[in-house]
Amino acid sequence: MFNDNLITLRKLKKLSQEELAEKVGVSRQTLSKWETGESLPDIEKAKILADFLEVSLDDLLSYNNQKQGLPIPPKGKYAFGIVKVGEKGQIVIPVQARKVFQISPGDNLFVLGDDVQGLALIKESDFLNLLNALQNQK
Numbered sequence: 001m002f003n004d005n006l007i008t009l010r011k012l013k014k015l016s017q018e019e020l021a022e023k024v025g026v027s028r029q030t031l032s033k034w035e036t037g038e039s040l041p042d043i044e045k046a047k048i049l050a051d052f053l054e055v056s057l058d059d060l061l062s063y064n065n066q067k068q069g070l071p072i073p074p075k076g077k078y079a080f081g082i083v084k085v086g087e088k089g090q091i092v093i094p095v096q097a098r099k100v101f102q103i104s105p106g107d108n109l110f111v112l113g114d115d116v117q118g119l120a121l122i123k124e125s126d127f128l129n130l131l132n133a134l135q136n137q138k
Contacts, residue, residue: 002061003037005072009053009060010035012071024048050075093121 010020021031024045033039050057054074063072073079080097108124
């Protein structure tokens with residue numbers, strides 16, 4: 001997966017192997033070996049690659065776009081998959097989303113909406129903190 005992710009991200013950035021190799025501090029041949037799967041970068045070079053390509057190290061190494069059906073998301077952005085709305089409007093938030101955003105059973109979520117951007121969920125405590133911060137700026 002790493003080599004496929006590397007190729008995809010390099011092409012998304014419209015970089016040649018030589019250009020990306022220069023940014024990372026390796027030869028074009030080394031980058032080519034990474035892309036063909038002949039070798040892997042050391043952890044330091046992998047971190048430099050991830051930072052430059054603006055993805056998490058974990059996603060660079062193991063993101064499976066065939067399983068997800070979507071390209072690698074930028075660092076700090078997530079695509080958790082599709083959920084089905086139940087009869088009464090309920091949805092089940094995927095486990096990974098609950099872990100990332102520390103959502104636990106019994107938490108209250110505030111639902112926000114925008115005609116163009118869609119729906120957003122935010123933990124009640126985070127929303128109240130945001131409101132307090134805005135009020136304190138006045």
